[in-house]
Amino acid sequence: MVKSPLLNKLFRTIHSTRGPFFGVVAVVAVGLSVFISMVAVSDNLLRSRESFYRQTDFADLFFHVVRAPEGVVEKIAAVNGVCGVSGRIQKDVSLFRPDGTRATLRLTGFRLPMENELNRILVQKGRLFENNPEGGVLEILLNPQFAKANGLRPGSTVSVAAEGKEKPMEVVGIAASPEFVYAVKDAASVFEDPSGFGVAMMSLKQAQQILDFRGSVNQILVRIVPGTDLNRLRKEIRTILEPYGNLADYPQKDQISEAILRGELEQLRVAATFLPSFFLGLATLMQAVFLGRLVKAARTQIGLMKALGYDNGRLMLLYGGYSLASSGIGGGVGIVAGYGLARVFTRLYATYFNLPRLEAAFNPRSAGLGLALTLALGCLAGLLGARFILEIRPAEAMRLPSPRRTVKLFLEEWPFVWERLDLASRMSLRSIFRNRFRSAVTFLGVLVSIGMLVVSLFTRDSVESLFDRHFNWELRYDLLARFASPVKSSELLNLERLPGVLRVEPLFELPVRLTFRGRHEETVVFGIVPGQSFFGISDHRNRPRGLPVSGLLLDWNSARKLGARPGDILEMETLLGKGPSRKDRLTVAGLCRKSVGRVSYLDLQTLNSILQETGLVTGAAIKTGWGQSLKTERAMTGMINVSSVISRQKEREYMERNLAYMNLSVAILVAFSSLLGLAIIFNASALAFSERRRDLASLRAMGFSRGEVAMFLLKENLLLLAAGTFAGLPFGRLLSEGYARAVSTDLFSFAAVVFPRTYLLATAGGAAFSALAFFLGLRSLKQLDVAEIVKARD
């Protein structure tokens, strides 16, 4: 069968311009693969989250109380709008590791049978605990991350300190819980090592026995009828729980694991819109520019075809087909690569988030949407690029073209500048301004790729600076010991006597509810001694500041949520969970900001007086001698009232080890940005070369060497490259600021820190693109048939 001659011509044109054609294909493929992978990962996460939450009946509201009788569950179930209630116990205890160090275990009791309970668990390995009688074996299930980090498996035995007594427990299984998809202790410990914090799930009856909570619960989980006013219900239930010491209540979205997962989904959403729009937008412009040049170069052929009787529509279809083909191929490659990337990222997410059934799935919606988008952009590029066909008249096209028109530049009005320029620079400048659209696309492409290089590298800078700030400035202790309940500060003397300890500073971590003009915010206040040196405090602009003499140093995020400013008076309600809750009014003395977590500060003495106590502390920050912290940690083994010990060094090492995800995304982004830069330069060089073939051949005939002619060619791109690179650096900085703002959450505050190293690397990227442009020019010049070109008409 004979193919249509136009189709044959299309294939041959693609073949003869395969370099720039595949340059565009690469940019389209990258844009679409980023889009597909981010949407697919986000869909995978969302889908497995939804299915997991549904399967386990994840609660809508969480209430923490000091101690409430189990009967309160029926009372709450009777409230209008409530469709499910569970009462349970949850408490942190210490687990002693064989090496003498300890970890925090969050004991959570579940009523059996579990079918009708909220926040049910899903056994992944082993079996469910049994309802053993009092005094029977204590059976627990662990979350997989903690079990793995501590080498525990079904059949292992652990030793736990509960209510001052050491209890052996048997691990019977590994389970996933919807509230520990990302297992973290609290908002201040998001960096904590999973080996240091785990979740132990056991029968409610046994938990009540060992925690001395018989007949009582300390947490109420509520499911609501869809469409119910959440705030009204929250208020109503809070009133019911009032007599039992209301400690905290929050909706599902503020539950820490869910908040972290949502933050991640938001980051993916930002990345899925932000990155592909650059790539696809630039690919469209590149296609339009290249197609325009193709049409102009084929002026005589198009004129001939018109003379033969081909109409504008068919010719537009022929050249439009060129950009549709590059979009189609790019789209296809993008979909396949996107799913490949999605698999890698989904697997990586599965190591952080314990979501059963988290797997990469093909998502026809995102593939269809992505392909439709690229094809639509391909059509647009086709129309833009092939519009010159309309201007070609057959009779004129057959005649010898007149030389390209050039106009004088504004710069030529200043002879003292213009006359200092060499001929190559004059040629380049005139050519840049003659081909404004093409120059603008090259400039824009370089600007975006340099900007993206800055953003890609910036994520590392930002995390490094966040780490540096958090671990070297905000936290200056080596160990943080927490007590099971508040103790007198004189007890700290016992810690000071431990081997390796250089200095101990007291700390009171007080959970509070702050109220201002009807708004509430639950947060943690650190009570410290003025002049204390183990906690670096900075104001909301990250400038160091000290603890105020009086008043509350309010966390910036909490202030924003409350709408409070320095000088405002807040109501503070203590939620310690032990002893009566106290209320007081405090003036906001200033604002502070922590790079990780949310913490407000108060003078320790003021905090004690609010609690109507003197000299109480809940923990101690400890500085040890060089290399002594493990020794000190082990020495604390026997101290039953110490509930947990956190090592700053271990936390840091853990976080640094776990930057695989970030390194991978940085590497992928750097590769993609470089690819964009290379494709832009490759296409710009190819265009400049094809347009200047005759000029270059005549320069070669005159006696200019290949290197000299390549320099002529480079100068034009070099000016655009230099301009694009220098504009790309501040653009990258702006993008970084936007990105930092978009991905900062209540828990992490990313600063737009760009290290000079990043600017240098991005500039080196620009230099590499220039070198590439030069070598591409040189390579093309080798293939230039000088004698043939100077002889022939265009």
Added chain:
Amino acid sequence: MPSGEPLWKLEQVTKTYLMGQVLVTALQETSLEIAEGELMVILGPSGSGKTTLLNLIGGMDVPTEGKILYSGESLEKADEKRLTAYRRDVVGFVFQFSNLIPDLTALENVALGAALTQRPLSPEKVLEEVGMADRMGHFPAQLSGGEQQRVAIARALVKNPRLLLCDEPTGSLDCSTGKRILELLERANRIYGTTVVIVSHNAAIGRMAKRIARMSSGRITSFSENPSPVSPGEIEW
């Protein structure tokens, strides 16, 4: 034979090209001598090998077989670097199409040629001599075909080359413009002593040269001497 010692000598030069899958012999066992200061015209129909011969003399190409000597030095084995230097220092080209750089003005195009050599002529003066004094600041797009060709000649002459090779310099021009171009070439030969070789399919042009070579099917078929060359102004075609 030229009266003086030949500066360029081609001995049994053959040039073959592979065009697609076909081997084409563009030039066959051709010998030619050109003396310094000579004005020579090579005539022949298209496809006779004129341009191939010109390209070989000008160092744009190397022969498949045979020898090309310039001032006793072999060009047939010269590398790309040596050929570039030869073109830069010795040769000036004028083509059928002016091949001017569109982004440079007339003066800048000529200055581009001047920038190549150690002892160039003054670009302004050469442009004046080709009658383009008042068009120096114009871009090629603002010049007529004849004016563009004059600038192209000025660009070749400004290097003060020993050899000016002109490939169908009047091919795209009307008769009267073509004659003015030929006058310029003849003047360059007379005033600067530049050796000029003109290649053309137009037999009338041969009347301006002392020596004429005729080509056909890749060979020089005859040489003829013209004892009384006429001024280009007197030639009609």
